[in-house]
């Protein structure tokens with residue numbers, strides 16, 4: 032049998048993998064394991080919706096609604112409903128912050144964990160059959176179990192994440208996650224309906240040949256960003272940009288590359304959200320040997336002030352990120 036670096040066979044189911052990891056912590060209560068299983072379940076449900084999104088569009092176009100009134104909704108709203116419901120029913124989450132909800136969603140106050148989610152990442156690709164994703168971060172609440180969750184429970188630095196990951200709905204569907212002991216990838220085996228270990232202890236190459244940025248914004252970028260792009264061209268790097276952060280990041284982590292979403296004058300904090308996009312991918316990147324920074328500090332050390340805060344993001348292969356941000360002038 033093909034043994035993975037972790038000593039667990041490739042093909043081990045996610046459930047078994049999570050259980051084995053839990054056994055390594057004598058103090059583990061099993062709650063986080065259950066929460067990860069809830070997320071995997073949500074991923075499978077959303078995967079089903081994603082797979083039939085073309086059909087949903089037809090239904091929506093005709094003006095039809097199902098009994099729950101969901102058919103006409105956009106897939107990202109459907110994903111939000113599915114994800115929230117799975118975490119609620121799983122019973123391990125006391126609150127969620129989601130891209131799709133302005134305020135905190137309060138669940139069972141007797142639970143220890145809060146989740147930050149981007150239920151469907153890559154909205155512009157939903158209708159055109161291009162890879163999209165789901166991103167999640169898990170934190171332990173600060174306030175006492177049993178009390179109402181407060182904003183401070185959610186507004187924690189990325190360094191406090193106990194787990195984070197994403198589900199990529201691509202040519203195959205993958206769940207990639209970390210609990211701070213490496214980054215591991217599981218591929219959905221569709222006939223079994225199970226995520227199975229396919230990529231253990233993923234290592235992001237230190238250097239790569241890919242740069243990913245929305246170059247249409249070239250003239251809006253700071254001079255140092257333009258200089259870096261010019262350098263990428265001079266070095267004949269490949270430009271690859273899907274417009275789904277999860278998919279762009281995943282490719283770059285596997286092959287070696289850098290993802291950039293800089294600030295501009297119009298958007299001084301860039302576009303991407305700290306709590307449910309950047310922190311999770313920062314954690315995954317670092318656990319695979321890569322880097323994530325806003326240009327001035329590690330993404331994961333930024334103290335969030337608001338739920339939907341944005342940040343510039345430079346993410347991926349360590350040497351490429353270091354090189355890019357070394358061009359930032361001291362005055363910026």
Ligand code: AHG
Nearest residue numbers: 149151152153154155245274275276
């Ligand atoms: P979301 O679909 O969750 O709103 O996120 C979209 C994000 C991200 O996935 C992607 O990398 C980026 O927006 C693309 O932005 P541009 O179209 O500005 O390049």
Ligand code: MN
Nearest residue numbers: 149152153308
């Ligand atoms: Mn997103």
Ligand code: MN
Nearest residue numbers: 130149151152
């Ligand atoms: Mn989204």
